[in-house]
Amino acid sequence: MSKNIPGCVSMKGSSVCTGTVFQNYMAWVDPAANVFYDLSTFDAHMKTWIDDSTTFASQMTNSYQCPGWTGAGLRYHITAYCGVFAYMGSMKNCSAQTNTASAILTPVCQATVTNFITSWKEVMSNPSVxxxxxxxxxxxxxxxxxxxxxxxxxxxxxxxxxAVDLDADTFCGYKTLDDGQKYCQTNWDPCCAYNGLTQVLPSPPAPVATTTPTPASPAGAAIPICQLLLVVELQSYCSLS
Structure with missing residues (x-):
């Protein structure tokens, strides 16, 4: 595929956007950006966007004007970024995923993207960064x-x-232990039990089972009772009072 011809790159087998969930998705090649044109160059581009890479550090410092950027603070960044390329490929009809009411336009979880967006806003609003x-x-x-x-x-x-592999072995999606533990101080999350993190908050209580009360008998209704009567011999039977 030529670098200057619009097209699509299959994400199957990517060393960055890992996992079988990506195998049916394709990344759209933006001819104006001209940053990748096949799977190898796609992966190379993605690696330059890792939080602590020199390319992304330059982007943060210069383009986004974050002189205090140290590579920390963002959560599930690369996973969410993989989701962006799968989404754009779907929107450009690169693959079987199409913009219909029932289609899943990117295989990355909604919660992962939401977590990244929250962390991005926190970093941007931090005056020390x-x-x-x-x-x-x-x-x-x-x-x-x-x-x-x-x-x-x-x-x-x-x-x-x-999370893709690059984000999986992290601290609840953060690159540093400090950021992960700061998150675990105020959030209960199963990930806080791994990689040296400490779960501070108690686990949420199990939901209380609800029971449906037995409806009362209507007023005046006949109530069955058992009586023991002595006739010729003792026998029990049920009658209506």
């Missing part, structure tokens, strides 16, 4: 990157991927 008064270009860059993720819809939280 990002400028509180970005230039118009800086504000526009932040807004456009966030829009890549907020546009995602028709996702699922069932049969989807929570």
């Amino acid at each position: 990002c400028s509180a008064s970005p230039t118009p270009d800086g504000a526009d860059g932040r807004s456009k990157y966030l829009a890549l993720f907020t546009q995602l819809n028709q996702m699922s939280n069932s049969g989807c991927t929570v």
Whole structure:
């Protein structure tokens, strides 16, 4: 495939967007961006966007005006980014996934994308990391990157991927133990029991089972009773009072 011809790249076998859930999805090749044109160059591009890569660090520092960026603070970033490319491929009809009411347009879980969006907003609003008064270009860059993720819809939280390999062996989706533990201080999450994290909050109580009361007998209704009568011999029988 030529670099300058619009097309699609299968995500099957990606070393970054890992998992069988991606095998039926394709990433749309943007001819204007010209950053990848096959699976190998797609994976190479994705790796430059890892939180602590020099390319992404430069993007954060210069384009998004976050001079205090250290590679920490974002949650499930690469997984959500994989979801963006699968979504754009679906929207461009690259694969069997189409923009219909029943289609799942990206195999990444809705909760994963939501978690990334929340962490992005927290980083951008942290004055020790990002400028509180970005230039118009800086504000526009932040807004456009966030829009890549907020546009995602028709996702699922069932049969989807929570994290690709690069995000799986982390601290509840964060790159550092400190960020993961900070999250676990105020949230109960099964992931807080792994990778050296400590679950601070008690587990939520199990739902209380509800019972349906037995309806009362209507007023004046006959009530069966058992009586013991002595006739010739003792015998019991039921009658209506």
